[in-house]
Amino acid sequence: MSRHHPSPETLMCYAAGSLPEPHSLVIATHLSLCAACRADTAEMDALGGAMLEDLSPTLMEPDARDRLLERLEEPEVPRPAPPPSDPVLPSPLRAYVGRGIDAIAWKKLGRGIEEFRLPIPGGDTYTTRLIRIAAGRDVPSHSHDGDELTLVLAGGFTDGDQNYRRGDLAADADPAVPHRPVADADGACICLIVTEGKLRFSGPLGPLLTYFRG
Ligand SMILES: [Zn+2]
Known part of the structure; x- marks a missing residue:
């Protein structure tokens, strides 16, 4: 849980369908779990x-209410479709990854860190990736200023006095405060991470990406 x-x-x-697609994917995946x-x-x-049902039709343009109701019934954002069909990747995420966790071609970044970038629309605004970090690896203390969401899919990590396991979502409450996440010792930690900014690698695992990319 x-x-x-x-x-x-x-x-x-x-729920309103107003999140960017990468963020919707993270939330849909969390909802699956x-x-x-x-x-x-x-x-x-x-x-x-x-x-919307209660709105007086006179307050809206003709057909607008029906269109809104239709939109609620047919959301354009990814929705969870439990049960998960992969031991690590819940259905909404697996659909984006296009393969099971065992078939992913991980790209080694060094020091036990690997990544797989998801082909997800976002252009220069967001980067969406899976990260796999070896058991027990620690991340040097750092701070950052980017908007970022991190969802744990396997294993876990500890950041300060907080521990994050499968299904847990780490968002930056105060990204300026330095922290030093450590992957749990019981197995590889796999996370789904959405980072704002094409070259802004931030968050619990981001500085490693910057370090090994340079
Ligand atoms: Zn929840």
């Missing part, structure tokens, strides 16, 4: 639909 969840605001944006957030999101969907 997950212990670190998206904020209610993030879930609201997800988190019954509590699935229930919260279902409530938000129901509430949003009920609010």
Whole structure:
């Protein structure tokens, strides 16, 4: 059971379909692994639909209400489709990766760190990747200023007094505060990471990417 969840605001944006596609994918993958957030999101969907049902048609353009209701019923964002069909990659994520976890062609970055970039729209704004870090590896203390989401898919890591395991979402509460994440010792830690900015590698594992890329 997950212990670190998206904020209610993030879930609201997800339910409304207003998150960028990479972030939607991260949240959809978290929802595949988190019954509590699935229930919260279902409530938000129901509430949003009920609010639209209550709107007086005269307040909206002809057909606008129907279009909005249709959009709620046919979301364009990725949605969870449990049960997971891969031991590591839940269905929404596997659809983007295009293969099972055992078939991924990891690119070695050094020091026990590997990456696989997802072919996901985002252009120069976001980078979406899977990262695999060897058991017990630590990351030098660092700080950063980028917007980033990290979702644990296998293994785990500890950052300060917080431990993150499969299904847990790490978002930057205060990215300026230095931290030093350490991968748990019980196996490789695999994460899905969305980073804002083409060359801005930040977050728990990001500085390593910068280090080994240079
Ligand atoms: Zn959750």
